[in-house]
Structure formats: structure tokens, C-alpha cells
Amino acid sequence: MGNVLTEDQVDSYHRDGWLSPFDLLSAHDVAEARSALEARESAVEASAPAREGGGVGRPVDRSGAHMLLPWVDDLMRHPRLLDAVEDLIGPDLLCWNSIFWIKEAGSASYVGWHQDYEYWGLDDDRLVSVWIALSPATEEAGCMSVIPGSHRQAIGHRETYAADNLLSRGQELDLDPTEHDPVAMPLQPGQVSFHNVRTAHGSGPNTTDDRRIGLSMHYMPTSTRQTKVDWDAAALVRGVDDYGHFAHCPRPAVDMDPATLPFFEKAAVAMRDIIYGGARTVEQSI
Ligand SMILES: O=C(O)CCC(=O)C(=O)O
Numbered sequence: 001m002g003n004v005l006t007e008d009q010v011d012s013y014h015r016d017g018w019l020s021p022f023d024l025l026s027a028h029d030v031a032e033a034r035s036a037l038e039a040r041e042s043a044v045e046a047s048a049p050a051r052e053g054g055g056v057g058r059p060v061d062r063s064g065a066h067m068l069l070p071w072v073d074d075l076m077r078h079p080r081l082l083d084a085v086e087d088l089i090g091p092d093l094l095c096w097n098s099i100f101w102i103k104e105a106g107s108a109s110y111v112g113w114h115q116d117y118e119y120w121g122l123d124d125d126r127l128v129s130v131w132i133a134l135s136p137a138t139e140e141a142g143c144m145s146v147i148p149g150s151h152r153q154a155i156g157h158r159e160t161y162a163a164d165n166l167l168s169r170g171q172e173l174d175l176d177p178t179e180h181d182p183v184a185m186p187l188q189p190g191q192v193s194f195h196n197v198r199t200a201h202g203s204g205p206n207t208t209d210d211r212r213i214g215l216s217m218h219y220m221p222t223s224t225r226q227t228k229v230d231w232d233a234a235a236l237v238r239g240v241d242d243y244g245h246f247a248h249c250p251r252p253a254v255d256m257d258p259a260t261l262p263f264f265e266k267a268a269v270a271m272r273d274i275i276y277g278g279a280r281t282v283e284q285s286i
Helices: 007-016 027-045 070-076 079-089 261-276
Strands: 018-023 093-103 111-114 128-133 144-146 157-159 171-173 191-196 201-203 212-221 233-238
Touching (some): 007 018, 007 079, 070 093, 070 212, 070 233, 079 093, 144 191
Antiparallel strands (some): 093 212, 128 212
16 A cells, blocks of 8 residues: 555556546646646736747746746645655655646647657656646547557657647657557546656647646656766655756746746756757667
8 A cells, every 4th residue: 555546556557557547636726726827828928929839938938847936846746746656656756857738729739649768868767757637638628648558668759840749859659559549548627647658648639618738747766867968957856865866956936036047947958958869769669
């Protein structure tokens, strides 16, 4: 028996590479998070047009907002969420990144089927991705789907750079997901899904009249190493770091904290080098 997950839930996560749904936030907490995000977006939109794919605007954009916005940093450290992650991968935890995944109402944006392990340069395949729904993530809204069991092997990818694909290089797996019994993971606002860094996942367009707003967080054991760049950042969110492989992210005290901005910018450069610096070569396919 773990902190908050049953033995059956932990076993099914390790067997299938995903677990969903998990109740995390109250309706009140979701409303607060969504309105903090949308207030930030409005402030940014006043100076620059909004971009599909979401985010809180330059210099935050979609990735790394936990280094500049206290409410994102707090969500990353939510005790019940960390209890669940600890049940899955152990007590000493770094969070590598946070990413907003926003599809506007009626938007054609989608996320191509992919495995993150091939792109992130992290050497430990225990990393668990958490996706928090800040609005309804129904099938019609383009919730994520996964291929159960796909975390056991690497699958080849193509890079399409397709305009509506929210991934940095328009990645697409070299397979037809419909032939591998994909499972949809619909979420109500405040619910969370978990998937392994190697689990194949993707999502379709949003055909509803509300935005689909997700915030992903990516947790790994403190022993993990970055193999693509010499310097990388992660937040120590629970336990101790006996390894020192990552610079620890500072915690912002106020929105767009000037004290944490230089660290955020350095981390953003490292992230760009990791994401655009070349994927690993993978030959196998399922
Ligand atoms: O939001 C989506 O549909 C995909 C998110 C994703 O790829 C991830 O959290 O790893």
C-alpha cells in the first residue's frame, strides 16, 4: 500500500505505462488556477498577440512557468500529487519541467503520437509525466490517448513540422496507432493522468466551444542524468538529492519574479538545445 495509490493502481501503471484518472484539485482550486493563467495571458496579450498552443507569454511561453509563477511552482509541489508520484517512482524526486498544452475552442491543433524519452536526453526511463486538466479534457476537446504497453520499447519517429502539431518538430510515430488499441484518457477539470516517459501518446483537435487547458509536469528520480547538454535544471520537489546532476530551480516569490528570471532564461536555452539538438536514433517498432 502506497501513500495514496492502491497496489493495483501501481501495478497497472507499471504494466500498462499509464494511470488515469486521479482526483487532485477541487473546483475552487481549478477556478483559481485557470483565472491566474488567463489573467497572465490577458496581460501578455495587451503587449503581444496570443499564440496557439498556449502559455503565459514571453518570456514564459509554454515551458518552465514554474520558475516564474508561484502558483505553477505550488501545483508542481502539491502534496497529494507528490504522494502519488512517490508511489510510482520513489521518494527522492526532481521535476524536470512544466509545460502548458492549450487548444483553443474549435481549434485544429493536435499532438502527434510520440514517445518523449527519445527527445529529452534523460537517461532514466522511470520518468513519470503528470497531466493536470484545468478545463474539461473530453474526447471531443482532444484529450490525450495512450497505447498501453508501448513503454516497453522504442518506436521510430518522423519529424513532420506540421503546422497544427503542437510538438516542437511535429513528431509522429512510425506506426498507425489505431492498429494498437489506443485508450483515451478523458479528464474532468482538476483530475490528473500519469504516463511513463516512453508511453506512446497523442491527442486530436478540440471541437468544443471551451478551451482545452492542460499543464504537464515531468518527475524523475534524483539519480537521473541529462545526456544531451552539460548543464540542465530541475526542481527538487521531495526528498534529498545525493547526486547533484541538475541545478535546482529557484522558487519565484511573485509573478514574473525578477529574481528568478536569469535562471529561467538559462534553463530555457538548455531546453532549446535539448529539444532541437537531435533525437536519438531508434530502429525498433511495435
Ligand atoms: O496535451 C496533450 O495532448 C499532449 C501532452 C503531452 O504530450 C505530454 O504531456 O507529454
